[in-house]
Amino acid sequence: MKRVSQLTALTMAFGLAAFSTFAAAIPHSFTLTQLRQQHGVVIDTRPSAFYNGWPQAPGGAFGHEPAALNLSASWLSLMSDTQLADWAKRHHLMPDSAIALYGSDSDNQAVRARLNKAGYLHISLLRDALQAPDRLQRLPHFEQLVYPQWLYQLQQHKPVVATPAGDWKVFEAGWGAPKYYLLSHIPGAGYIDTNDVESEPLWNKVSDDKLKAMLLKHGIRHDTTVILYGRDVYAAARVAHIMLYAGVKDVRLLDGGWKTWSDAGLPVERGMPPTVTPASDFGAPVPGQPQLMVDMEQARGMLRRQDASLVSIRSWPEFIGETSGYSYIKPKGDIAGARWGHAGSDATHMEDFHNPDGTMRSSDDIAAMWKQWGIRPNQHVAFYCGTGWRASETFMYARAMGWKNIAVYDGGWYEWSSHPQNPVATGERGPESSR
Known part of the structure; x- marks a missing residue:
């Protein structure tokens, strides 16, 4: 083990003390204007659904502060120190960057502690966060990526933002027999085998006639809102894209798929898909969006x-x-x-x-x-x-x-x-x- 000279130790101690004094001198909070004057960085510590545009509470703000980064406190247990360092490097975060957080107190504290551990000590709060609706940014169509609590509230017939205009259905999508679905799935969800929307030899989309027949079998019309999830997000996305091509107007994905529902601790059920009354007519030409x-x-x-x-x-x-x-x-x-x-x-x-x-x-x-x-x-x-x-x-x-x-x-x-x-x-x- 290398020895450190007394002079070096004193220098290091002085440097750390000076750095701590400098960190302590940072204001407890910034406004966005003040942070910009410091060329600082804003970090949103909320889950990505709220960052993307979903309001966190009835009447709440839609979206995030301009140019804010999203580092959700819920991700911290999933990120190694190396992964956090990579995230910081990718977003040009420097140890001397002025950083302002916003979110819940507990989320801010968790993110601040983790960033402090990684060497980022110039951390404060954004005092006027989410107070100016006109400046907030969001996904133009955030409603197309739903989150578990929204879907659960919809199922409970509670009022939700971006509620479907008419009839709506939930489906799990996966390849082949529903072996995982049978063990545990979102209550009331049907099951769509991707073999019903694509086929060999090249795994291209099935014919439009077969596609229409599949939709009718599941009780889906052009004006049915379809909410899809999968054990793999891209399986649900494959079905979603083909449904949009067919002409289903409102198709949404559960962002993050089955795992986000499971991790949220929401109710699940097991067993066969529910019995569905087939639709007699799709109500529009297929394909609707070639x-x-x-x-x-x-x-x-x-x-x-x-x-x-x-x-x-x-x-x-x-x-x-x-x-x-x-x-x-x-x-x-x-x-x-x-x-x-x-x-x-x-x-x-x-x-x-x-x-x-x-x-x-x-x-x-x-x-x-x-x-x-x-x-x-x-x-x-x-x-x-x-x-x-x-x-x-x-x-x-x-x-x-x-x-x-x-x-x-x-x-x-x-x-x-x-x-x-x-x-x-x-x-x-x-x-x-x-x-």
Whole structure:
């Protein structure tokens, strides 16, 4: 063990004392204007649902303070010191940054203690937080990502914000038989097998006639509000996107999926899906929104256009051709000229888009990630992955973010790679490769 000289020890002690005195001199609270004058950072310590726009209480504020970061106290137990350091680095948080927190007292105290431990000592409170509704920011369509307590209140026939306009139904979506659903699911939820909306050989969407029949079987019309969740968020998102394509007007996701409901300690039930009276008529043509899906020729036409982005939602090893990502897809590489939209560590993970609890990462983070690759909200944007699940999840996030002209390239890498004439790229490359 290295010895520390007396002079060094005295210097360190003096430095720590001076630093503590400086930290103690920080005001107990800032207004937003004062914090901006200090070039400080605002952190919202509430759950992401309230940061995104849901009011925390009846008559409460919608959204978050301008440019606020979201570091929910509920995430702290899920974040290692390394992960917290990565979060801070990603958001350019420096040890000498002036930081102001807002949220409940207990949440603020928990976040402050954790940040103090990580070396951030210039922490105070935002005194005028959520007091000026006109300056607050939120997801343009936050209501499309519901949270567990909202759904529970809806089921209890309690008044809620963004209540469905008419009939509503809840479904769990998953691949194959409902083995986990049978053991435990959200009370009253039905079950949709993803095999009913996509099929081999390429796992593309089923025919419009089959899709309509599936919807009618589950009692779904064009004006039914459908709330979907999954053990994997992207399974529910896959069904959600295809329902929107079919013409169901109001389709919502439980943000974070089944895990958020389970973690909230809300009631569950087990057993078979409830008996449903089929709908006699969908009430509108199918598909109702064909523009939400592009085919291979349309995807090819989007390449290297400045007003369009064909976006790969695949892991970096898939994008550069180290792996295809799937046991049943042999070719490696990706679409030449496509822009990388991030995903996760492999074909079954989406960490780049998730908070530590699996909910949607902040829209500012996602938009900044995409901007690096030239993916912008004013473009025609089509997402794809291997067969559509991950692409559908990002589609649902972009939709909640208010992006207008978005779609999913249903065929994805599986279809593209099965046609040898299609251009393919491999190897390390950056945003310039898509220009």
